[in-house]
Amino acid sequence: MRNTLIRLSVSLLLCLMTACAQYENRRGVEVGWQPAVTAGLVRGQTTRQEVLDLLGPPSQVIALEDETVLYYLFEHSAGNGFILIAYNRFTIDTRYDRAIFFFDKNDRLSDYATHTDSDPNR
Amino acid sequence: MPPTRTVIRTGSLFAWLLACCLLQGCSQWYYDLGRPLSEDQTPSVSDRVSLAAVLEQLGPPMRLSATPEGYVLAWEHWLIRETSVGLSLGPMGADFLAIDWGDARMQGEFILLTFNRRHELTGSAFSTWDADAGSGTALQPTIGIALVDVDDLIRRMPHHDWGALSLRRPPEALNTPSRPDVGQSGIQQRGTPVDIGQQSLEMD
Numbered sequence: 582m583r584n585t586l587i588r589l590s591v592s593l594l595l596c597l598m599t600a601c602a603q604y605e606n607r608r609g610v611e612v613g614w615q616p617a618v619t620a621g622l623v624r625g626q627t628t629r630q631e632v633l634d635l636l637g638p639p640s641q642v643i644a645l646e647d648e649t650v651l652y653y654l655f656e657h658s659a660g661n662g663f664i665l666i667a668y669n670r671f672t673i674d675t676r677y678d679r680a681i682f683f684f685d686k687n688d689r690l691s692d693y694a695t696h697t698d699s700d701p702n703r
Numbered sequence: 704m705p706p707t708r709t710v711i712r713t714g715s716l717f718a719w720l721l722a723c724c725l726l727q728g729c730s731q732w733y734y735d736l737g738r739p740l741s742e743d744q745t746p747s748v749s750d751r752v753s754l755a756a757v758l759e760q761l762g763p764p765m766r767l768s769a770t771p772e773g774y775v776l777a778w779e780h781w782l783i784r785e786t787s788v789g790l791s792l793g794p795m796g797a798d799f800l801a802i803d804w805g806d807a808r809m810q811g812e813f814i815l816l817t818f819n820r821r822h823e824l825t826g827s828a829f830s831t832w833d834a835d836a837g838s839g840t841a842l843q844p845t846i847g848i849a850l851v852d853v854d855d856l857i858r859r860m861p862h863h864d865w866g867a868l869s870l871r872r873p874p875e876a877l878n879t880p881s882r883p884d885v886g887q888s889g890i891q892q893r894g895t896p897v898d899i900g901q902q903s904l905e906m907d
Contacts, residue, residue: 608859645774648820656863669731673733675736680763694763
């Protein structure tokens with residue numbers, strides 16, 4: 582009888598064995614648009630080539646008749662989960678670091694904005 | 704002959720163990736995409752704000768497209784909750800007989816702004832979502848199916864697919880110039896059905 586109880590207890594523990602999990606996913610271009618890096622950009626002066634040299638190929642290029650947009654995106658998802666057999670909970674938090682640059686027909690920077698998740702103002 | 708106390712106790716233990724094994728459990732998934740937005744952040748056309756001022760306030764948009772008049776920019780934030788509860792014989796090694804209930808709910812904010820070629824605001828809209836995204840109940844004797852599917856709501860941003868679009872299945876690759884999420888033909892919100900509209904040609 583005692584052996585039966587031990588086996589049952591072990592089986593029960595296995596059934597109730599809990600677990601936790603962590604999840605992380607990164608997609609996109611390398612984040613190089615920190616404020617310190619983009620501080621040298623000047624509207625009306627900086628060229629598209631200078632931005633490309635600074636940040637590399639963008640995630641997306643959008644062409645309008647006489648304007649161009651370079652869009653940089655880095656997607657970071659982080660999650661965690663509890664697996665308690667009877668109740669399981671998973672939470673995934675996704676943040677987007679991004680930068681956008683508008684260029685006029687002369688390939689000069691006309692508008693731009695950047696955002697990184699560490700930016701306390703956003 | 705009446706069962707002894709030991710037999711009853713053992714039987715109870717077995718029953719409890721069986722119940723634990725049968726219990727597939729309650730699973731909850733929470734997705735938080737982006738940062739919260741509010742209507743106060745949405746500029747009005749009467750404010751006559753410039754693109755630079757909007758970018759300063761909201762940061763780079765999540766979605767962007769050229770239009771014949773200029774640009775359309777969008778910012779979004781989504782909270783998606785997926786819940787499922789069920790009983791299954793799976794833990795016992797038998798992949799049949801499951802009883803499931805599923806539910807999904809989505810909340811979100813969406814800001815849409817349009818600009819002309821002089822980078823002046825020409826239109827603005829703010830919308831919030833707090834809606835049931837789907838639910839289901841099933842008794843599945845032999846075949847298991849997913850009751851709630853939120854994959855279309857949590858897919859990654861379309862910018863990551865730039866360049867790779869040309870390598871997709873012919874119906875999708877041929878329709879790339881008309882896709883509403885790659886920057887030339889407008890934008891679309893997360894979770895938009897593809898049965899109608901610009902992506903309907905991509906259906907099998």
